[in-house]
Amino acid sequence: MNLITRGFHGRRGGDPTRIPPGQYETHDFPVLTVGPTPRVDTDTWTFTITTETGARHTWTWEQLLALPQESPHTDIHCVTRWSKLDTDWTGVSLDTLLEDVETTAEYALAHSHGGYTTDLPLQDLTDGQAWIAHTFDGHPLDPEHGGPARLLVPHLYFWKSAKWISGLTLLDEDEPGFWEQAGYHDYGDPWREQRYRGD
């Protein structure tokens, strides 16, 4: 049994306008995990944005659901090569959550229940590019897929869309997350096949 992949580079078939290089289309929704699945109760769920000055902005589950809701229809691309087209989500845009947050930070580190982290440029979380998603395909997001809420940043490889999201820390300097520390790309653009550091 070969447990360590020889790497995820390479080209496969598919509509080149929808399927990035090296990806294949799946109609399943594979579950990738790095540990036990956290069971997060919405009664105690919070999402916190902490700025570079230490200011904290926190929303409860009820407060999140009271914000304007959006329903992005989008394709998603996992670094392990699968792409899933035409997915439907509901959630709150990061534009809405960042509206009253004063910051000059350039980066964000996403934190999850269970200890997972991933880093992104803050500008990739704004302008209608990212959401805190709580519904998939019309149903509450399953815990195995990150429920009750996950980050959704579909223009980057899906490891950036942190499951079980608990908060964002805004940073002046980039700080590598869980997979980025272990050799994966800091940005992760599937259309430029930025899988590994140095790609």
Next chain:
Amino acid sequence: MSTPATHLDGNVLAGPLSEVFAVDVTAAERHCAHCGDHGAFARLRVYTDGPGLVVRCPGCEVLVLRLVRTPRGLVLDLGGTGCITLPVDD
């Protein structure tokens, strides 16, 4: 609260870690610095379906090691290994 995801036992580490270590690490004993769990590497929980191998303590689920093969080499993070005792010939 969490529920276990699918994982394998530490015996599956024998192959991947043989590329790194000259001895069979699965025969090693590990003492967890986080929870005090003590036992063989074979008891570790190995998550294999992500972008790399993730290995966790059976006692507290703390991250023990990560192993990723990139085009530029193997990336091995032993940050949570704790203290290990390796078998050696007399």
